[in-house]
Amino acid sequence: MTAALSRRSFLKAGALGAAGLAMPDFVARTASSLEALAATPPPEFTSFLDVYRKQWTWDKTVRGTHMINCWYQAHCAFDVYVRDGLVFREEQAAEYQQLRPELPDMNPRGCQKGCCFSHRMYEPTRLKYPIRRVGERGSGQWERVTWEEALDDIADSFLDVVTEEGTDRVIWDLGPDINIGAANAAQARFAQLTHSICLDSNSSNGDGHRGAFETFGNIYMERGIEDYFYSDVILVWGANPVYTSIPNAHFFTEARYNGTDVVVISPDYSASAIKADLWVPVKPGTDAALALTIAHLIVEGDHVDKAFVSEQTDLPLLVRQDTGAFLTEADLDGGDEESFVMVDAAGGFHIAERKTLDLDGVEPDLDATLDVTLDDGTQVAVRTVYSLLKERLATYTPEAASEMCGTAPGLIRRLADMVINARALSNVAGSSMNKYFHGNLTERAMILIWVLLGQMGKPGSGYSAFGFLANDGWEDYVSGLRIPERMAFGTELGLDLLWDLAKGESSEIFFKKMATTNFTDPGSTLPVWSSSALFWHVHGGIVDLAEDAKKWIPGLKQPVREAINSALHKNWIPLQPAPDREPRILFHYCANPIRSVRGSQKLLEVLWPKLVKTVVIDFRMTTTAQHADYVLPAAAWYETTDHKWVTPLVPYNHVTNKAVEPLGESQNDFWIITMLAKHIQKRAQERGITSIDSHLGKEIVLDNLYEDMTMDGAYSEHDVDxxxxxxxxxxxxLSHVSWEEQKEKGFARYSQIGLSPLSIGNAGELKEDEPFIPLTYHTKDKQPYPTQTRRIQFYLDHPVYLEYDEYLPRFKAPPQMGGDYPLTMTxxxxxWSVHGVWQDSRHMQRLNRGQPYMVISAEDAAERGISDGDWMRCFNDVGEFTVRSKVSPAARPGATIMWHAWENYHFPGRKGPRDVSPSPLNPVELAGDHPHLKFGMLEGQPGTFDRDTRIEIERLSDEEAARL
Amino acid sequence: MKRQPGSDLPETRQAALERSVIYRGFADAFRRPDGGCDVLDETLIPPPPPNARKAFVDAFDEAISKSACSLHEAAHSTRDQMDLFEELVRWYDHFGLRRTDTAELPDHISVQLEFMHFLTHQEYLHGDEPEAAETLRSAQREFLSRHLMPLAQSIEEKCRDDLGRYSALADQLPAYLALELERRGTD
Known part of the structure; x- marks a missing residue:
């Protein structure tokens, strides 16, 4: 071809008229202009080696971190090295303080994902400009558009929907990576100003710690990581920290050097089990049997800390045997219906105080069983919760439990001995248990061990559940008001809250109650929240997958759909938008539901057709983005300035600084959402739209939205910092360290737990030189818990819990989700990734097999003629997917493992494990009209479950595999 | 008749000027769906189709389109991405250039073409200075051989052939670069 061409073949006639330098990608570094530079004689050059002669220097180094929810290990400060507008590398900033000379320190913090983010952000999968769908949804047909075009079109759809159908038709699907910083504040402020709905995805992700919520009225309880050094037995139960909590894992090893025994309880011989002193294998989903047996041995051996349980728990409270309800003061003498009753050994009745746990000398009889005469003269039998519990526990002998959980009786006794004789007993929290249908029962049973032994609130001891620690200024920013001003005074809610304050409720109870109102009527200053799991089931059609749930779940009293409808009808659970109001616009922010939601295949079938617009904000093309109408390119985490929540394990606010400009046309989230408000205001003005009433009756001012959003220009789209x-x-x-200092150092230790509903439940004092110990406001200061009884509560007298025989912790065999198949898919x-972000990172792919695989035991593989690396079909009554095998002696026979977060497009046919996970909601988790079983921020909502999924696998023939 | 700029120049400088303009045209064409139309001959590189913004994505944005061919050298090379970036930044730095904040990544073909646009423009300006001209030719030869030509050849190989203008771009760039290398080989 070249023979026929000359240079001039390429030049259009007259093209030289435009001769001259035109270089949008470059500026002159060594001259005043490009023209001046070009006019300067070139530097010496003989070979490319000349370009390497100069010493490499960085233009600057800033502190950065990653705005992702890596949860229990969050977060790590990095030095970010910048040259020529590019981040070339990062390095762990090892400057965390050592709390005490004898304690291990945190340095250096960082995992392999964080250490390669500079590579990740520049990989070819990075989105660089807005795109708009031009074919069918999901067809992969896109065109590049300008921000102006994208935001105007989205703004017009927004205005059409809110003016014609209501503000609750606009939904913010918020994933786990929301930061409780400026980016997320912009989203929340937009939502509160427009009364669009925010989805709380925590329980939908399977992270709801429902058992802790049922027991403590609160899920937020986590220790400082250094506190493990003071434990002498650590139970790693429902977690795998060596595998997933890399910066924290060395604390467990260092505790072992200090004489601590680390015990791992898990179905598989996990990465953490390998590093443990004792591994206790257990069948998946049967941990409650193991926990209750230990509890039984504690009781049988008279090891119960009776003073602790009398003071802190509901175990001394009396329960009516005729109704199953707690005996109340009202029952006895017409007094308070919310006051519960204990009896002492002499038969004297005592009301359990609601404002303090201090018994003031009362010694309740834990074993009491008696008849009482009620106010109306009738006689009823009553028993203490403890006596009921003892009776229930008696059936959990090691031999009986072994039949349920598969753990050898001798090993159960050995474990129980370790636990009972521990000076300080702790656990490593994870969220595995929440992903089982009966995970709430399991967690309640586990908590029982710590509580019976009084292993709470002391160095090295205590049960950890949900880790979260956040600033408490975020809601002030979102509302534009300080806390006293945003208490919705004058409303019924405001009066109710004021009454609580007047009654002397603790600040924990007060702020938690305030948070529950976000789901019903947050007044005029906070966003409206809704349960993500409920939203996907009702509006997304996932409930359709549960039609056969009665076949899978022994003892299910009614179809799941009926249970949901009934709970909604009784106003036990709130759902916004209401079931008869179809969603129209979905903004996916830090979210990827088509990849992550169990049963997400239904969303595309049922929910997507209802949508006028679906918009994804992200820096990579997720599975959900592939099904969107617009994808708006977000800045990566070294391209913006912001901060991020953490957990009490690492109680340091972490900051990322803008090291470089966002790549291409991408923009930070704060800019994107503020600009959306600007375009809505502009289009509203152009279309003559002024204001409307929201579905909750609030006036939504559309033609001034940008001014309101920016607080009259105080925080424009350019003001994320x-x-x-x-x-x-x-x-x-966090105000004790200036923002400038925090940016420079990259982190700052929290001064206290604070008042955020996302943290206040930790209920302890955060000191400068001690590891944090949660719940000491209760155990030490005797403040009541935010439960019905104001105590740690094992007995739930709600009708649904009574109906399902879950009023006390018990073991229930795992259901067979998806049908009667021989293998459990755990x-x-x-x-190698946090959620999906690094799944196709080149560096991470080199460290694993680089594609999805299912871990199966050698026995199960041999039975089915499957070899390592074979393609397999995995199926049940709900669906199927295809994946390669990884045959491992570490896997338990009968149980398989699908590591999380592969995108749909990583699987042949775009079907993955979510296609076989029907995940019906658990009816007990829909209970409401109860003092503490109600929706709160990240807690109290129904969960979804995939770990009980049953499957069969078969090897694909070579011909079938070749066709993939 | 309007006089063409550079028409009274010595042949080598005139050639350098034309080559500089062609590089600029290719840089624009690989940067934007409708770029380079003012420079590149339409018989070789057809004008943008009506759906240019879609076709460009289909052709060249692998973040979005599964069948797209990347325009980044890192995607076509076995070298470590950051190692590659460092070498390219050193090239640009050596010749006094720094990328703008809004520029594509240093290994993007449009950035590399723009760098060649600069070197050839400089050759046009210094074509009468033998030492400077030789330095610039040597740099062009080496940059083409080490980076731009392998990248262009890989794009030609991997780009779909049913994308009109964009398939033509992928085909014609290595053809042009072959001329360039041929010329540089005889300098």
Missing amino acids: KAAGAILEYSSN GGHTR
């Missing part, structure tokens, strides 16, 4: 600083300035627990977080 300023907004992030303002949030910290408003915070009681799972867990992968080591």
